[in-house]
Amino acid sequence: MTVIRARDVVVEFPIYGISTSRSIKKVIMRAATGGVLGRDSSERIVVKALDSVSFEVHEGDRVGLVGHNGSGKSTLLRLVAGIYEPSAGSVEVNGRVSSMLDIFLGMDLEATGLDNIYLRGRVMGVRPQEMRAKLDEIVDFTGLGDYLHLPLRTYSSGMAMRLGFAVSTSIDADIILMDEWLNVGDAEFMEKATHRLDTLLDGARVVIIASHDLSLIKSQCNKIIRLEHGKIVNTSADTA
C-alpha cells in the first residue's frame, strides 16, 4: 500500500526583504513610469528548494534522505508533514504524521518539567488525560526525578534533551519524520534512548530520516533517496 505519493512536486521560497532593484537607474525608471508599489513582485527572487520531485513510500518503508546542506532534505520532510504546500505538483499522505523535527516544540523554559510534558503533548495532539496515563513511564524514563518539579530553565542541556526525547517518543505514530538521528545525553542514556527509538520506529508504518550519517542510514533504512539541489538524483532500494 502506498502511504505517501508525491508527483512532480515543486517547492519555491519567495525571498522578501532584499532589494530586487539593484541599479539606481532601474529605480528611477520605475518611478518615472509610475510603477505601483508591489508590482515588482513578478521579478522577486525565488529559491527553488524542491524541483519536480516524485517519489512513493510504501507501507513498512524506512526511507533515508541524504544530500548536502541545502539540498532540500528538511524541505522534503516538511512537505510530507503538510507544513509546506507545493507550488506545483501534488502530495498525498495517508496516515497520521508525527514530526520529530523539533522535539522541544511547545515547551516553555519557565514551566516545570511536569508541565512541559503536558505542553509538549498538546502540541503533538495528545490530550492531558491520555498524557496522564503515560506520565509515570515518561517520568521514569527521563530519570530526572525531583528535577521535574523545577522550571525547565534550570536544566542542563542534556537534561532538557532527555525530557524532550522522552515525551516526543512516548506517542505512537503512523508516519515518523526525523531530521537527523536524535543524539541524546550521556552514554548510559544513549543506550536506553536507542532502544526506545528502535521500538517506536518498529511500530511505525513509515519512517523518513534525513541524515548526513551514511552508515546510520544504511543500517536503519531500506530505501535511500539522494537529493541534490532540490532534485532527486538517485533512489535506491537497499536490501541489506
Next chain:
Amino acid sequence: MEALSGALSHNKQLTSLRLAINDIYGGTFGTDVWFHLAWHDIKQRYARSMIGPFWMTISMAALLCAMGPLYARLFKQEAGAYFQYISVSFVLWGFISSQISESCAAFISADGFIKQVKLPLTVHLHRVLARNIIIFAHNLLVVVVVLSFYPPERFLPVLLAPVGLALVLINLMWIGIVLSTLSARFRDIPQMVTSVMLLFFFLTPIVWKRGLLAGSTLVADANPLYHFVEIIRAPLLGHYPTYLSWTFLGVMGLLGWVFALAIFRRYRSRVAYWV
C-alpha cells in the same frame, strides 16, 4: 481533538476553499491546544509575580479612578454616570483594540509552530483571541464593581450584552483572519494597524459621548468601531443598542466573512512560506 486531527491529515485533492474551511473549523474546535497556549501566555507573562494577572485589574481600576473624575469635569458631566460610562468604555475598548492589533502578529509570532508542526493556522489566531478574552475577563471585574455602585438604569437590556459580545467576536474573528494572513506577507500592516487603532481611540466615543458632538453624530455612526463598543456598552449601561448598531455588525460580519474566506482560501497555504 477529532476536528484537529481531521485537519492534520492533509489531502491535496480537496479544493482550496474546503481546505480553508477545514482549517477554520479545526482551529476553532482545537480548543485543547489554543486555550492552553493562551493560558500559558498569561501565566508566563506574570510568572513569579504575587498577584499575577490581577495587576491588569488593578492598573485598569487605577486608570479609571484617575481619569473618571478628571474627564467628568472636563466634559461637564455628572460624575457618577460618567464614571460608569468610562469604565465600561475603557474595558471594552481595551479588549477590542488589543485583539485587532495583536491578531496582526498571530502567525508571525507563531512561526516556530507553523514551520515545525502541522496545526490548523487558525489555532494561532484563537490563541491570541483567548488570551485577550482572559485579560478582558480580569478587567471585567472592575466593571462589575463599578456597576454595583452605579447600577445600570434598567436591568433588562443587560441581558443583551452577551449577544452583542457574540456578534463582536464573530467580527473580530474575520478581521483577525484577514490581518494575520496579510501581515505575514506585508510586515508594514502591524505597524499601520497599531497607529490606526490609536487614531480610532480618539475618534471613537470612548472618553467622550456620542451626544456631546452637537449636531454631527455621523463621526460616531459611520465608525465601525463605535458600533463594536456600543453594542456591548449600551446594554451594560441599561439601554438598548440602536437598530443601526445591530445592522452594522450583522452586515459587516456577513460581508467580512465572505472577504476573509476569499483571502484565506487564496493565501492560507502561503503563510508557512511567509513567516
